[in-house]
Amino acid sequence: MIENVTQAIAVGEKYYGICKDTENFLCVSYGYGIGSAIVTNGRLYKGCRGFAGELGHIVMDKNGPRCDCGGYGCLEAISSRNAIAKCAKERVGRGERTSILELAGNIGGIEAKTVLDAAKAGDAVASSIVENAIEYLGIAIAGMITMLDLEVIVMSGGITHAGKFLTDRLERHVERHKMRYSGQDAKIVISKFGSDAAAIGAASLILNRWVECGGNPNAL
Numbered sequence: 001m002i003e004n005v006t007q008a009i010a011v012g013e014k015y016y017g018i019c020k021d022t023e024n025f026l027c028v029s030y031g032y033g034i035g036s037a038i039v040t041n042g043r044l045y046k047g048c049r050g051f052a053g054e055l056g057h058i059v060m061d062k063n064g065p066r067c068d069c070g071g072y073g074c075l076e077a078i079s080s081r082n083a084i085a086k087c088a089k090e091r092v093g094r095g096e097r098t099s100i101l102e103l104a105g106n107i108g109g110i111e112a113k114t115v116l117d118a119a120k121a122g123d124a125v126a127s128s129i130v131e132n133a134i135e136y137l138g139i140a141i142a143g144m145i146t147m148l149d150l151e152v153i154v155m156s157g158g159i160t161h162a163g164k165f166l167t168d169r170l171e172r173h174v175e176r177h178k179m180r181y182s183g184q185d186a187k188i189v190i191s192k193f194g195s196d197a198a199a200i201g202a203a204s205l206i207l208n209r210w211v212e213c214g215g216n217p218n219a220l
């Protein structure tokens with residue numbers, strides 16, 4: 001079976017993870033890129049050609065930075081790990097006073113993690129980069145909640161190591177930007193699968209199919 005990685009993660013979360021008892025949720029993969037998978041009424045929503053959930057390529061700013069997809073101002077070009085590192089490199093390159101360079105050793109060594117660590121330590125430049133990235137992600141998620149009236153947003157991917165630092169800020173922005181009646185009490189949680197999320201998701205696809213086939217391996 002071949003599946004988009006974030007959609008596989010969502011299946012894993014539905015059958016074995018944090019969303020076992022949740023029928024309507026969004027699974028967000030937040031790392032070097034940004035992807036999502038939508039589960040409504042307990043089923044993965046794939047769209048007409050299987051491309052549903054490309055959260056990272058929603059245009060947030062028509063004059064924004066170039067995205068790998070060829071567009072401009074996509075969420076991924078503003079909020080992803082790559083975008084955070086790129087923005088920090090530009091600001092350090094302009095000579096702004098920040099501890100990011102010291103933490104990274106040299107400008108080429110700046111990664112999103114360096115910027116997050118500096119932000120957690122109270123560095124003003126790092127904080128403004130991280131806050132901007134998380135705010136745009138929050139606005140995009142708020143839009144999804146407003147559209148789909150979701151119960152849970154489950155986050156996976158590299159940046160989720162930031163834990164409560166990330167979810168506290170996301171919750172604030174989501175609450176501010178979603179329609180008041182949509183997704184009331186919607187929770188933002190971090191996947192418990194860590195870096196195994198994709199592998200567990202892939203295994204879940206097969207197990208789920210096997211169960212649907214009544215446990216008959218010949219029917220797979």
Ligand SMILES: [Zn+2]
Binds near residue numbers: 058067070075
């Ligand atoms: Zn894009």
